Amino acid sequence: MKLKTILMGTAIAGVGSMAFAQDMANDMTLVSWGGAYQASQQKAYVEPYLEMNPDVSITWDESSAEAVAKLRAMNEAGNITWDLVDVVASDAIRLCDEGLAMEIDFNEMLAEGDDGSSAEEDFGDFIVSDCYIPQIVYSTAAAYRPDLLPADAPAPDSICAFFDTETYPGKRALEQRPINNMEWALLCDGVPKDEIYNVLETEEGQDQAFAKLDTIKDDIVWWSAAAEPPQLLADGEIVMGSSYNGRWFSAIEEQDQPFEMLWDAQVFDLDGWIIPTGLPEDRLARVMDFVRYATDTQRLADQAKYISYGPARASSAPLVGQHAELGIEMGPHMPTAPANSENVFVYNYTWWADYRDDLDSKFQAWLAQ
Numbered sequence: 001m002k003l004k005t006i007l008m009g010t011a012i013a014g015v016g017s018m019a020f021a022q023d024m025a026n027d028m029t030l031v032s033w034g035g036a037y038q039a040s041q042q043k044a045y046v047e048p049y050l051e052m053n054p055d056v057s058i059t060w061d062e063s064s065a066e067a068v069a070k071l072r073a074m075n076e077a078g079n080i081t082w083d084l085v086d087v088v089a090s091d092a093i094r095l096c097d098e099g100l101a102m103e104i105d106f107n108e109m110l111a112e113g114d115d116g117s118s119a120e121e122d123f124g125d126f127i128v129s130d131c132y133i134p135q136i137v138y139s140t141a142a143a144y145r146p147d148l149l150p151a152d153a154p155a156p157d158s159i160c161a162f163f164d165t166e167t168y169p170g171k172r173a174l175e176q177r178p179i180n181n182m183e184w185a186l187l188c189d190g191v192p193k194d195e196i197y198n199v200l201e202t203e204e205g206q207d208q209a210f211a212k213l214d215t216i217k218d219d220i221v222w223w224s225a226a227a228e229p230p231q232l233l234a235d236g237e238i239v240m241g242s243s244y245n246g247r248w249f250s251a252i253e254e255q256d257q258p259f260e261m262l263w264d265a266q267v268f269d270l271d272g273w274i275i276p277t278g279l280p281e282d283r284l285a286r287v288m289d290f291v292r293y294a295t296d297t298q299r300l301a302d303q304a305k306y307i308s309y310g311p312a313r314a315s316s317a318p319l320v321g322q323h324a325e326l327g328i329e330m331g332p333h334m335p336t337a338p339a340n341s342e343n344v345f346v347y348n349y350t351w352w353a354d355y356r357d358d359l360d361s362k363f364q365a366w367l368a369q
């Protein structure tokens with residue numbers, strides 16, 4: 001694989017460094033998650049890139065949640081219509097293992113850090129796959145509406161409030177996939193945090209997680225797009241929900257919604273780009289030109305001015321300050337802020353890359369029961 005990486009990296013670096021504008025396609029399809037996150041990408045580096053390249057047009061496809069299945073289908077059909085795809089780390093590992101994502105030579109293909117560090121040094125431990133360019137560190141966290149809880153109920157301070165329908169009656173929103181829900185179910189059923197993935201590897205452990213989820217199954221509103229839980233909470237259709245911390249930030253700070261964050265057991269994860277394999281030369285040249293710009297030190301710092309996700313480059317962190325429009329300090333809203341990260345759960349990318357397909361099937365079967 002290393003030789004393959006070197007050869008591929010050399011070839012693509014040649015495309016990126018030697019291609020002229022006339023050699024590059026002028027249309028790109030970017031795949032992301034919609035909502036506030038995609039808006040931060042649009043403002044931080046898509047609009048500036050388009051200003052520098054007025055002949056280029058970019059189309060968004062909000063299919064990141066289904067990226068693995070759709071890329072498998074495109075590959076089978078021999079028709080790759082996406083140019084750059086935003087996915088979570090475990091999906092990037094799966095796509096890389098299946099040969100559906102192109103391998104990346106960080107130092108050849110990406111910009112070095114503004115502090116002079118190589119790209120590989122700058123991204124550091126966030127490089128979790130040969131095919132993955134990390135952009136941001138985010139978390140899946142919870143929020144609730146105090147005014148919708150019983151007046152005598154204490155403010156929730158544990159993720160296990162989701163499983164306590166006696167103290168906190170009402171609907172709660174969870175993402176319609178096993179990730180995070182299985183971990184939280186075991187955690188709230190008494191499994192120590194450092195043993196959760198070992199327990200979840202066993203049939204008994206999976207049954208235990210589903211049994212715990214059974215206790216609130218009738219009270220769950222399932223979501224598939226991260227923008228849904230803030231809207232459900234704003235509409236009073238749920239009393240608490242999970243979503244990505246940046247979506248809660250947008251609702252609370254930008255839309256002035258009366259929500260409170262519940263940071264306990266927030267799950268840290270990465271989000272970043274993969275480039276599908278098999279792109280024609282002109283499309284690949286455009287993608288490489290764009291991704292080198294969009295993932296440099298300044299652009300990742302700029303993204304953190306629009307949404308409370310930490311930049312994946314170390315050199316970007318000192319450049320993050322106030323929200324670009326609200327003028328508030330972004331540091332206290334980051335999932336990594338000390339007050340927010342007293343009890344975090346670190347998502348195991350490689351574990352989920354190995355078990356995702358199997359647990360997706362079991363999760364869907366459980367939902368249908």
